[in-house]
Amino acid sequence: xxxxxxxxxxxxxxxxxxxxxxxxxxxxxxxxxxxxxxxxxxxxxxxxxxxxxxxxxxxxxxxxxxxxxxxxxxxxxxxxxxxxxxxxxxxxxxxxxxxxxxxxxxxxxxxxxxxxxxxxxxxxxxxxxxxxxxxxxxxxxxxxxxxxxxxxxxxxxxxxxxxxxxxxxxxxxxxxxxxxxxxx
Amino acid sequence: xxxxxxxxxxxxxxxxxxxxxxxxxxxxxxxxxxxxxxxxxxxxxxxxxxxxxxxxxxxxxxxxxxxxxxxxxxxxxxxxxxxxxxxxxxxxxxxxxxxxxxxxxxxxxxxxxxxxxxxxxxxxxxxxxxxxxxxxxxxxxxxxxxxxxxxxxxxxxxxxxxxxxxxxxxxxxxxxxxxxxxxxxxxxxxxxxxxxxxxxxxxxxxxxxxxxxxxxxxxxxxxxxxxxxxxxxxxxxxxxxxxxxxxxxxxxxxxxxxxxxxxxxxxxxxxxxxxxxxxxxxxxxxxxxxxxxxxxxxxxxxxxxxxxxxxxxxxxxxxxxxxxxxxxxxxxxxxxxxxxxxxxxxxxxxxxxxxxxxxxxxx
Amino acid sequence: xxxxxxxxxxxxxxxxxxxxxxxxxxxxxxxxxxxxxxxxxxxxxxxxxxxxxxxxxxxxxxxxxxxxxxxxxxxxxxxxxxxxxxxxxxxxxxxxxxxxxxxxxxxxxxxxxxxxxxxxxxxxxxxxxxxxxxxxxxxxxxxxxxxxxxxxxxxxxxxxxxxxxxxxxxxxxxxxxxxxxxxxxxxxxxxxxxxxxxxxxxxxxxxxxxxxxxxxxxxxxxxxxxxxxxxxxxxxxxxxxxxxxxxxxxxxxxxxxxxxxxxxxxxxxxxxxxxxxxxxxxxxxxxxxxxxxxxxxxxxxxxxxxxxxxxxxxxxxxxxxxxxxxxxxxxxxxxxxxxxxxxxxxxxxxxxxxxxxxxxxxxxxxxxxxxxxxxxxxxxxxxxxxxxxxxxxxxxxxxxxxx
Numbered sequence: 001x002x003x004x005x006x007x008x009x010x011x012x013x014x015x016x017x018x019x020x021x022x023x024x025x026x027x028x029x030x031x032x033x034x035x036x037x038x039x040x041x042x043x044x045x046x047x048x049x050x051x052x053x054x055x056x057x058x059x060x061x062x063x064x065x066x067x068x069x070x071x072x073x074x075x076x077x078x079x080x081x082x083x084x085x086x087x088x089x090x091x092x093x094x095x096x097x098x099x100x101x102x103x104x105x106x107x108x109x110x111x112x113x114x115x116x117x118x119x120x121x122x123x124x125x126x127x128x129x130x131x132x133x134x135x136x137x138x139x140x141x142x143x144x145x146x147x148x149x150x151x152x153x154x155x156x157x158x159x160x161x162x163x164x165x166x167x168x169x170x171x172x173x174x175x176x177x178x179x180x181x182x183x184x
Numbered sequence: 185x186x187x188x189x190x191x192x193x194x195x196x197x198x199x200x201x202x203x204x205x206x207x208x209x210x211x212x213x214x215x216x217x218x219x220x221x222x223x224x225x226x227x228x229x230x231x232x233x234x235x236x237x238x239x240x241x242x243x244x245x246x247x248x249x250x251x252x253x254x255x256x257x258x259x260x261x262x263x264x265x266x267x268x269x270x271x272x273x274x275x276x277x278x279x280x281x282x283x284x285x286x287x288x289x290x291x292x293x294x295x296x297x298x299x300x301x302x303x304x305x306x307x308x309x310x311x312x313x314x315x316x317x318x319x320x321x322x323x324x325x326x327x328x329x330x331x332x333x334x335x336x337x338x339x340x341x342x343x344x345x346x347x348x349x350x351x352x353x354x355x356x357x358x359x360x361x362x363x364x365x366x367x368x369x370x371x372x373x374x375x376x377x378x379x380x381x382x383x384x385x386x387x388x389x390x391x392x393x394x395x396x397x398x399x400x401x402x403x404x405x406x407x408x409x410x411x412x413x414x415x416x417x418x419x420x421x422x423x424x425x426x427x428x429x430x431x432x433x434x435x436x437x438x439x440x441x442x443x444x445x446x447x448x449x450x451x452x453x454x455x456x457x458x459x460x461x462x463x464x465x466x467x468x469x470x471x472x473x474x475x476x477x478x479x480x481x482x483x484x485x486x487x488x489x490x491x492x493x494x495x496x497x498x499x500x501x502x503x504x505x506x507x508x509x510x511x512x513x514x515x516x517x518x519x520x521x522x523x524x525x526x527x528x529x530x531x532x533x534x535x536x537x538x539x540x541x542x543x544x545x546x547x
Numbered sequence: 548x549x550x551x552x553x554x555x556x557x558x559x560x561x562x563x564x565x566x567x568x569x570x571x572x573x574x575x576x577x578x579x580x581x582x583x584x585x586x587x588x589x590x591x592x593x594x595x596x597x598x599x600x601x602x603x604x605x606x607x608x609x610x611x612x613x614x615x616x617x618x619x620x621x622x623x624x625x626x627x628x629x630x631x632x633x634x635x636x637x638x639x640x641x642x643x644x645x646x647x648x649x650x651x652x653x654x655x656x657x658x659x660x661x662x663x664x665x666x667x668x669x670x671x672x673x674x675x676x677x678x679x680x681x682x683x684x685x686x687x688x689x690x691x692x693x694x695x696x697x698x699x700x701x702x703x704x705x706x707x708x709x710x711x712x713x714x715x716x717x718x719x720x721x722x723x724x725x726x727x728x729x730x731x732x733x734x735x736x737x738x739x740x741x742x743x744x745x746x747x748x749x750x751x752x753x754x755x756x757x758x759x760x761x762x763x764x765x766x767x768x769x770x771x772x773x774x775x776x777x778x779x780x781x782x783x784x785x786x787x788x789x790x791x792x793x794x795x796x797x798x799x800x801x802x803x804x805x806x807x808x809x810x811x812x813x814x815x816x817x818x819x820x821x822x823x824x825x826x827x828x829x830x831x832x833x834x835x836x837x838x839x840x841x842x843x844x845x846x847x848x849x850x851x852x853x854x855x856x857x858x859x860x861x862x863x864x865x866x867x868x869x870x871x872x873x874x875x876x877x878x879x880x881x882x883x884x885x886x887x888x889x890x891x892x893x894x895x896x897x898x899x900x901x902x903x904x905x906x907x908x909x910x911x912x913x914x915x916x917x918x919x920x921x922x923x924x925x926x927x928x929x930x931x932x933x934x935x936x937x938x939x940x941x942x943x944x945x946x947x948x949x950x
Binding site: 007017038039040041043066068070071072075076077080082083097099101106108110125128129131132133134135138142156158159166167169171173 | 598602604606608609612613642644645647769771772773774775776785786792793814855880881882883884886893897899901902907910912916917919920949950
């Protein structure tokens with residue numbers, strides 16, 4: 001699949017220096033599913049089981065040095081799986097998306113881990129970056145992704161007792177909830 | 185039996201009440217708004233009006249009073265009802281009583297009757313003020329406890345600690361003055377300040393600064409308003425008060441401001457005396473009004489001068505309130521015990537030494 | 548007394564003291580932006596604190612996923628509503644990066660101007676409110692005046708004072724009005740005076756310094772670990788500013804300094820923001836001097852919002868106006884993350900397009916979300932009163948944190 005992508009844009013450089021180093025580090029592990037540098041954003045797609053190893057590598061490798069976890073979110077590709085060819089192969093519907101940044105080296109990386117609806121579990125990275133705490137809670141709240149090993153995984157933006165996870169594509173926009181009365 | 189003394193006392197009480205409750209409490213509300221507006225480049229209160237006449241915002245006090253009188257008198261569930269009602273009374277009454285010993289004029293002989301312009305000329309006037317004002321602490325603490333609200337409780341706790349600490353320091357700041365004037369009677373202290381060079385502020389300006397800070401702390405106004413810090417404790421000990429009970433706390437604060445100013449005037453600023461003008465000189469200058477007329481005119485001038493000094497000190501208190509941010513609770517304590525207390529002790533020793541050495545001639 | 552010092556004596560047990568559990572917020576004078584602190588107090592000391600957000604959650608992402616690409620702008624206004632135009636700029640840049648277009652130079656300058664004005668408004672609000680909550684109401688009013696003057700400028704630019712909705716994909720809604728530069732210089736002159744008054748009133752005041760210094764501090768390592776960005780990270784001594792690290796728009800050509808603190812306490816945060824106000828005015832003055840003439844929209848009716856004149860005159864504009872209004876712009880499939888320097892820190896937009904007229908995902912990385920999550924770290928063991936300046940300097944904006 002990586003090969004296909006390259007054929008589409010043969011003129012563009014395959015990847016940046018950082019990306020080269022990351023690909024080199026992840027080469028033997030089998031964690032890497034796909035990578036691209038669309039619009040200049042370096043992206044790697046990895047197996048969700050390997051998330052902790054990959055994150056530690058990205059943080060601790062002296063050439064990479066990703067020290068800030070900027071953002072953590074989830075995307076739901078229900079009905080739009082064709083956007084990423086690899087999703088269909090994995091039968092995945094969700095992707096957990098991490099944006100990392102290195103202050104010292106001034107470069108960014110996007111790490112994505114595809115998940116299926118049946119196995120919506122991924123390891124928590126709060127042990128790698130403590131700041132991931134609330135971001136993971138938010139992802140759990142809005143998408144229902146369960147972060148294994150999170151110290152305090154409960155809803156954050158919505159209230160306890162909210163039914164469902166509203167940012168999933170199959171959650172109707174106008175759905176009412178028990179504590180929200182009918183619209184008059 | 186209605187004696188002239190009774191009439192005189194009643195008249196003086198009415199005058200003091202009119203001055204504090206009737207004039208200063210509402211006007212200070214207006215001054216607080218208007219002075220802050222001037223300091224902050226704003227227009228200030230000018231909305232409340234009758235038929236378009238706003239009287240530079242003075243009617244706001246009236247509007248406030250009407251609004252607060254008609255507000256629901258609310259007692260929260262679980263509150264200790266009797267104490268909850270008693271607390272504002274206990275806060276406001278000491279504030280009113282303390283003014284009794286502050287002389288707002290001198291002694292005059294009108295038609296053979298000697299008039300002393302102080303409600304109660306006590307020999308221990310200074311102690312009386314401290315004794316009475318410490319009672320208001322109970323009002324605040326009881327309000328904090330009886331409201332059945334955690335914020336009120338915290339406010340009451342802070343208030344009790346702060347007021348007790350600063351009472352100690354405040355008491356010590358005036359000891360030097362007592363040594364200097366050799367009297368505890370405010371009337372006598374004022375009488376000894378006839379000569380400008382004997383005014384308290386001339387020799388004892390450090391004591392004035394300390395006393396003034398302590399007094400503001402005692403009154404719980406900015407920068408010492410930790411007990412009611414609105415950004416921390418909502419409104420502190422009077423969070424759960426509304427209507428007239430709230431007015432009582434509010435009025436107690438303003439009346440206490442007047443009392444503080446009155447104390448400062450009596451102790452440090454020469455009371456009703458005009459600088460470099462003796463009582464005899466004043467009576468002589470007013471000789472054209474006849475013997476009784478001169479006494480009446482001197483009395484009016486004395487009261488006027490006293491009120492003028494009062495207003496100056498009130499404006500100073502307002503300016504402080506609108507300039508400074510708030511202390512943290514532990515910083516207040518530190519300031520009280522570790523700065524003001526040693527400084528006032530040092531000032532006492534210094535004054536004692538100066539008096540013994542004859543450097544500081546006593547009046 | 549001997550009773551008290553006998554061995555095995557436990558003061559808390561024998562005197563039956565227990566920590567006070569107190570609920571601060573969601574409606575409390577200090578918790579502006581509706582947040583709730585669940586405090587366990589030992590006297591005045593905070594033993595435990597739990598921060599609860601979400602009271603202002605408006606389903607920003609869900610709404611955006613059901614809007615056309617250009618319809619998202621009003622929602623972005625309501626993220627950091629004290630600095631609305633910055634959010635507009637961030638979203639527009641992300642969408643343009645996804646499309647692969649660059650806006651004309653004049654438009655870039657206009658965006659910088661709008662963004663820096665918004666940053667000024669955000670900083671004025673934050674610093675003023677911080678002073679207010681420490682009891683210095685006068686200083687607050689000085690900065691409110693400064694903010695009103697800035698809002699006058701923004702109003703003359705886009706017609707709105709609070710929610711600007713100024714930027715569009717491929718351009719901006721309006722060019723500079725007549726006499727904007729003169730008006731702006733007048734405002735900056737007055738605002739510098741107000742800045743001086745404000746700084747003199749607070750920074751020479753021992754009470755204020757004591758309240759801010761050595762409170763709410765965080766170490767450099769912790770700040771990075773917790774994802775701090777913006778003034779709070781710079782206060783720790785890390786000179787990370789997206790405008791300098793990864794320049795966007797015309798920031799690369801502008802001359803400005805990045806103030807950096809040392810200790811990372813509240814005073815440093817305060818000072819960093821205070822100096823950033825000066826730097827923003829410097830940037831604005833340079834922009835007003837250098838702004839070139841030219842178009843303010845991309846010359847491609849497919850991506851810009853065509854003006855009414857164009858619609859009536861130009862067939863292509865008419866068609867695209869119709870299509871964009873009814874179907875939305877068909878932004879090619881892909882994903883993109885664009886970060887800008889918001890008033891609070893790195894404001895990132897992560898957009899995913901499936902090729903339809905609406906975003907598949909429109910994620911915003913709210914800077915104060917990460918800052919607020921580190922609140923327990925900063926205030927545990929401190930006084931209850933220290934919570935106030937710390938929370939002020941975190942600058943939680945409900946709209947941004949809760950989305």
